[in-house]
Amino acid sequence: MFWNKKIETLNNKDLQELQLKRLKKTFAQVQHVDFYKKRLAEAGLKASSIKTLDDITKIPFTKKQDLRDGYPFGFFAVPLKKIVRIHTTSGTTGKPTVVGYTRKDLDTWSDLIARNMTMVGITEDDVFQNMVNYGMFTGGLGFHYGAEKVGMTVIPSATGNTKRQIEMINDFGVTTIHCTPSYAMHLSEVAEEMGTNLDSLKTGLFGAEPWSESVRKTLERRLGVTAYDSYGLSELFGPGVAFECKERDGLHIWHDAYLVEIIDPRTGEQVGDGERGELVVTPLVKEAMPLLRYRTGDVTMLMEDGCLCRRGQKIARITGRSDDMLVIRGINVFPSQIEHVLLKIPEVGNQFMVYVDRVNHLDEMTVEVEINREHFSGELADLTNLQKKVVKELRDALELRTTVKLVEPGSLPRFEGKSKRVIDRREAI
Amino acid sequence: MDNKKFVIKQISVFSENRPGRLAAIAHALGEEKINILAFSIAEANGFGVVRALVDHPEKAHDKLQSLGFNIAFTEVIAVKMKDKPGGLYEVAKILGDAGINIEYSYAYSGKDGAVLILRVDQVEDAIKKIKSSGATLLERSIFH
Numbered sequence: 001m002f003w004n005k006k007i008e009t010l011n012n013k014d015l016q017e018l019q020l021k022r023l024k025k026t027f028a029q030v031q032h033v034d035f036y037k038k039r040l041a042e043a044g045l046k047a048s049s050i051k052t053l054d055d056i057t058k059i060p061f062t063k064k065q066d067l068r069d070g071y072p073f074g075f076f077a078v079p080l081k082k083i084v085r086i087h088t089t090s091g092t093t094g095k096p097t098v099v100g101y102t103r104k105d106l107d108t109w110s111d112l113i114a115r116n117m118t119m120v121g122i123t124e125d126d127v128f129q130n131m132v133n134y135g136m137f138t139g140g141l142g143f144h145y146g147a148e149k150v151g152m153t154v155i156p157s158a159t160g161n162t163k164r165q166i167e168m169i170n171d172f173g174v175t176t177i178h179c180t181p182s183y184a185m186h187l188s189e190v191a192e193e194m195g196t197n198l199d200s201l202k203t204g205l206f207g208a209e210p211w212s213e214s215v216r217k218t219l220e221r222r223l224g225v226t227a228y229d230s231y232g233l234s235e236l237f238g239p240g241v242a243f244e245c246k247e248r249d250g251l252h253i254w255h256d257a258y259l260v261e262i263i264d265p266r267t268g269e270q271v272g273d274g275e276r277g278e279l280v281v282t283p284l285v286k287e288a289m290p291l292l293r294y295r296t297g298d299v300t301m302l303m304e305d306g307c308l309c310r311r312g313q314k315i316a317r318i319t320g321r322s323d324d325m326l327v328i329r330g331i332n333v334f335p336s337q338i339e340h341v342l343l344k345i346p347e348v349g350n351q352f353m354v355y356v357d358r359v360n361h362l363d364e365m366t367v368e369v370e371i372n373r374e375h376f377s378g379e380l381a382d383l384t385n386l387q388k389k390v391v392k393e394l395r396d397a398l399e400l401r402t403t404v405k406l407v408e409p410g411s412l413p414r415f416e417g418k419s420k421r422v423i424d425r426r427e428a429i
Numbered sequence: 430m431d432n433k434k435f436v437i438k439q440i441s442v443f444s445e446n447r448p449g450r451l452a453a454i455a456h457a458l459g460e461e462k463i464n465i466l467a468f469s470i471a472e473a474n475g476f477g478v479v480r481a482l483v484d485h486p487e488k489a490h491d492k493l494q495s496l497g498f499n500i501a502f503t504e505v506i507a508v509k510m511k512d513k514p515g516g517l518y519e520v521a522k523i524l525g526d527a528g529i530n531i532e533y534s535y536a537y538s539g540k541d542g543a544v545l546i547l548r549v550d551q552v553e554d555a556i557k558k559i560k561s562s563g564a565t566l567l568e569r570s571i572f573h
Contacts, residue, residue: 371443371499378441378501380471380478381532387474405475407445410497 003111003118003150007256009310019259020053022284029290032077035070036292056259056282061268061293064097067235071095075289078102083288088136089234099138099234100288106145108285109237112254113146116243119252119309120228122176122203124151129172131165131179131187132208134158138238139208143178146240152176159183162190169198176203178230181211181219188222201225207232207239210318210336212343229317235294236283242315250303250314257285260315261293262302264332265322273302276334278322279315297322299334326356326422328363331400335421338367341393347375347386351412354422363426366403367394373409432556435566436504438486438573439546442479443499446472454479454493461485461492466572467546469535480535482507482546482572505548506555507572509565510536512543520545520564527558 002008010018027050030036040046043060050056067075075098076083084103088096101109122128128147134140134156147154155172157165159179165187168174179187184206191198201223207230216227231251232239242253253260259282262271271277279296299322303314320336327333335354342348349370357364369390371383383406390404444450451470458465458481468481483489486502493500510516517536524531524547532548544567549555559566 373499376443376499376501378439378478378503379532380473383443383476383478384473405445406443407476408443408497409499411445 001118001121001123003115008115008119008254008312010256010312015255015312016053018256019284020050022256023053023056023259023282024050026282026284026286026290026292029077029287030292033075033290035066035074053259056261056293057270059292061280061295062291063295064235064297067097068095072098073100075291076100077290078288085141087138087141087234087238089138096136097235099237101237102287105237105287105289108257109142109240110145110149112237112257113143113240114149115254116230116240117146117150117152117176117205119243119245119311120203120205120226121246122150122152126150126152126175126203127155127173127200128152128176128178129155129157129165129169129174131157131159131177131183137208138232138234139178142232142238142240143205162187163194166191166194166196166198169200170196173200175200176205177201177223177225178205178207180208181206181215182209184219184223184227185215188219192222198223204228205230210320212340214343231298231315231318233296233298235289235291235296236281237286241281245307245309245311247308250307250316252307252309252311253313253315255312258283260302260313262300262315263295265325266327266332271301273313274304276301276316276319276332279318295322299325299336324422326354326365326424328356328365328400331398333365333398333400337397338394341397342369342390345386345390345393347372348390348406349409349412351414352421353412356422356424356426358426364403365400366405368405368407368412370409370412371406432553432560434568434570435506435556436552437482437507437546437567437569439503439505439548440481440483440486440489440493441501441503442481442493444470444477444479446475446477451479453496454498457492457496457498458483458489461488463489463492467535467537467544469533471533480533484573486573503548504552505546506552506559507567508545508547508559509567510543510545512538516543517545520559523558523562523564524549524555527554529555529558 082102083100085101087099130143132139204225204227219227228244230239230243232241242251244251261280262277263280264271265278279298279300281294282292298318299320300315300318320334324335349372353368355366387404394402464484466482471478490500508520530550534547536545
């Protein structure tokens with residue numbers, strides 16, 4: 001099912017023409033922002049500098065810190081009277097980032113959400129419970145208006161009071177839910193305690209935090225839903241930027257609305273399809289707050305294979321933050337890759353620590369991992385084999401030889417929120 | 430005949446190879462008034478397994494587990510040896526001739542003679558062969 005079949009299945013040539021037209025328009029729109037006016041002048045860029053899509057690489061990146069420096073309204077390209085809504089993103093350090101929307105922006109945004117929901121088979125026959133924060137967080141109102149646009153019956157339940165949420169799901173015959181994967185997990189536990197199995201549910205839309213395939217399996221089993229990954233960030237409207245289709249093998253990002261690049265976060269150079277790097281996006285349809293080459297900090301890759309659903313090129317599920325990237329003997333390593341490997345080995349825990357040292361001018365990476373209490377046989381040989389297995393799995397995934405240290409369960413530090421699992425000791429010497 | 434009484438519960442404790450780990454295990458057992466009758470450490474790449482025969486294996490298990498140690502029970506057997514030259518040979522030969530592999534072993538020598546603790550791949554068979562050869566197996570009740 002398509003919300004807008006023509007645009008969602010546009011052929012490459014027409015898509016690129018549309019993207020170039022919109023890039024030029026965005027380039028003109030940012031001239032209303034002092035930051036860009038100055039930045040582009042310094043780089044010697046004029047409207048005539050953008051002749052092809054490849055010319056985008058001439059433009060300097062925009063970073064999260066730039067937006068913070070523009071607090072509160074420094075990045076608005078229209079007068080405040082044209083802004084009909086403001087959202088902010090939580091600032092873990094310093095001031096939050098402010099994003100603004102014109103009436104047209106809100107329309108464009110809800111249209112993208114409608115595309116995503118239609119893509120996974122949701123229709124006006126569905127009853128939708130939106131269990132996310134309705135305040136400054138973009139996930140609440142974003143999904144709300146998208147769902148109304150589809151014509152669903154929308155229950156703006158927001159967060160909290162899980163028992164009441166479950167009663168509403170049962171009493172209103174809710175078919176579709178949207179929440180964070182961790183809240184969905186909590187919901188399933190409370191439902192189990194209450195002795196209800198939420199029979200009416202069919203579809204779960206989960207986003208706003210990274211989640212694994214094993215969480216997907218658990219949620220699908222416990223809630224009786226098909227679970228879809230939703231990706232977005234407030235700087236690019238909010239949720240709805242990219243979404244899984246029914247194939248659930250990567251996320252469709254809307255290329256008519258977002259010009260996508262994947263870069264090596266070290267060099268800023270674009271990397272090829274199938275290579276992991278940082279997602280950089282130039283939104284092509286934003287009025288209130290146009291951006292150029294915005295560094296999302298999220299790690300993904302452009303997937304090489306086409307999709308059965310005939311929509312455009314997909315990105316892989318987000319696997320971490322580019323800030324966490326390490327370069328070991330010239331190879332880019334993301335701690336999330338290590339986590340993925342460990343998740344697949346039941347004999348070890350999911351906590352880990354990474355130490356990087358320079359020994360005889362060579363980078364050496366040591367991974368400490370806890371052995372799993374349930375899998376300890378008491379035999380030394382089993383432990384030695386386990387150690388070899390972890391080394392091999394890591395080598396296969398990272399193309400890098402590592403030293404693996406098995407440590408006692410519970411001995412590694414537990415982190416809440418932003419974790420510091422990597423200790424790079426290379427500069428200290 | 431009941432050969433189960435010859436199967437002895439050894440505790441095997443995973444330990445990182447760093448200073449103080451053995452002391453931590455020993456202190457915990459001492460606190461619980463658990464006596465260690467025999468013990469050995471096997472070391473691999475950066476970690477080891479502490480193996481011990483204790484008088485109260487269940488209590489030792491619960492105490493060490495509550496402290497966060499990774500601990501498992503392993504079935505071993507104990508054979509009396511002559512505490513003189515050739516004593517070990519006699520026992521080892523019985524198992525070798527029977528095609529039973531010794532995975533690891535440790536020994537102690539006390540006032541009642543020498544004892545060999547054995548972890549073998551076929552416990553039942555080993556017990557039968559040792560008994561039929563005339564050597565003496567120690568019963569579990571002697572330890573726990």
